Amino acid sequence: MIYADNAATTRISDRAFEQMLPFLREQYGNASSQYSHGVKAKRAVEQARKKVAAAIGAEPSEITFTSGGSEANSWVLRSVAEAYRNEPIHIITTAIEHHSVLNACRALEQSGIEVTFLPVDNVGLVSVDDVKKAIKPHTKLASIMLANNEIGTIQPITEIGRLLKSEGVLFHTDAVQAVGHIPVNVNDLQVDFLTASAHKFNGAKGTGILYKRAGIKLLPLLFGGEQECGLRAGTENVAAIVAAGYALEESVAEMAETAKRLRIMIEATVDIIKEKIPLVRVNGDAECSLPGIINLGFGGVSGESLMHLLDLKGVCVSTSSACNSGKDEPSHVLLALGLTEQQAKSAIRISYGRHNTINEVDTIVSAVCDVYAKIMKRRNF
Numbered sequence: 001m002i003y004a005d006n007a008a009t010t011r012i013s014d015r016a017f018e019q020m021l022p023f024l025r026e027q028y029g030n031a032s033s034q035y036s037h038g039v040k041a042k043r044a045v046e047q048a049r050k051k052v053a054a055a056i057g058a059e060p061s062e063i064t065f066t067s068g069g070s071e072a073n074s075w076v077l078r079s080v081a082e083a084y085r086n087e088p089i090h091i092i093t094t095a096i097e098h099h100s101v102l103n104a105c106r107a108l109e110q111s112g113i114e115v116t117f118l119p120v121d122n123v124g125l126v127s128v129d130d131v132k133k134a135i136k137p138h139t140k141l142a143s144i145m146l147a148n149n150e151i152g153t154i155q156p157i158t159e160i161g162r163l164l165k166s167e168g169v170l171f172h173t174d175a176v177q178a179v180g181h182i183p184v185n186v187n188d189l190q191v192d193f194l195t196a197s198a199h200k201f202n203g204a205k206g207t208g209i210l211y212k213r214a215g216i217k218l219l220p221l222l223f224g225g226e227q228e229c230g231l232r233a234g235t236e237n238v239a240a241i242v243a244a245g246y247a248l249e250e251s252v253a254e255m256a257e258t259a260k261r262l263r264i265m266i267e268a269t270v271d272i273i274k275e276k277i278p279l280v281r282v283n284g285d286a287e288c289s290l291p292g293i294i295n296l297g298f299g300g301v302s303g304e305s306l307m308h309l310l311d312l313k314g315v316c317v318s319t320s321s322a323c324n325s326g327k328d329e330p331s332h333v334l335l336a337l338g339l340t341e342q343q344a345k346s347a348i349r350i351s352y353g354r355h356n357t358i359n360e361v362d363t364i365v366s367a368v369c370d371v372y373a374k375i376m377k378r379r380n381f
């Protein structure tokens, strides 16, 4: 099998896996227990927090571990809405956010909160000017993703952060696809909240990260014990948190080299496919994009069919985000770029990660061209 769907999830790194194992077997103490078995677990969680904080330029006290990116995104939006529930609230977001942000915003809208869903241009970029124009006297929060999970487009978050700060609007960025893949520094970005997810940077599934700037209010998500400073009660998933720390440390250390290699692989993929199938289009921004993601449109050919036929050849790619796959709906991200329904339904996303090798590109590309030719041949009969 060749796995080229790293935007959906990644394989855990060997080092992260080795480091988490003792916390499932020998050192399985509860991090809240006072004897040494528990204290060791607690120490490991705090070490992981330090590693995560260092990776994004934050303080360890500004990091909370969650069950994933979805939980962290939802938490920020609901907390801000709850904190201002006695005042008029307006939230700004974009049309291309992950569903964990979009659906949380829609739920808030249902409860009477005003939400603006900003459009993007034809490569998926949000205009800073549009953000500026959308700000109202009662705008409390903007939630704008750092990099898109379907097309890889990277938003001008630093500029948006500067603007929102000067306007006194809280700023959250969903950095799930960016952390561990491109440099991320919460101070450069001027964000108040940032979310990440360990399984996107070769950590374990079910571990998310919420950065909250010191001094900014966040209401507790879960009540119970005093874990995570009383903000998220419940026994910590020590092993997975330990893995997250090591995985992120490793991803950051290897980032420059990995990004360089992935960009070469993406370029080669696009060049060869375009040579063989000239009508293929790149959906997204070739200039300002994550190093390992490419979204390709195949004219009128169904992306779903391409994906299934590639699967039969042992190649894993996807049609849109993992959370939305299986639904026969065109991607909301591709529609927001201005694609027609048919164009949106004829796209596949190839996403390379640390474990892909340059040799796999040839196999993937010839598999894509083969299955495309097969579909076209069937059509012409």
Ligand SMILES: Cc1ncc(COP(=O)(O)O)c(C=O)c1O
Pocket (backbone or CB within 6 Å): 007, 008, 067, 068, 069, 070, 071, 073, 098, 100, 145, 147, 148, 149, 174, 176, 177, 197, 198, 206, 207, 208, 321, 322, 323
């Ligand atoms: C941009 C983005 N945000 C949030 C999430 C949700 O993260 P998790 O799977 O950890 O809940 C994903 C996962 O696909 C994502 O790509």
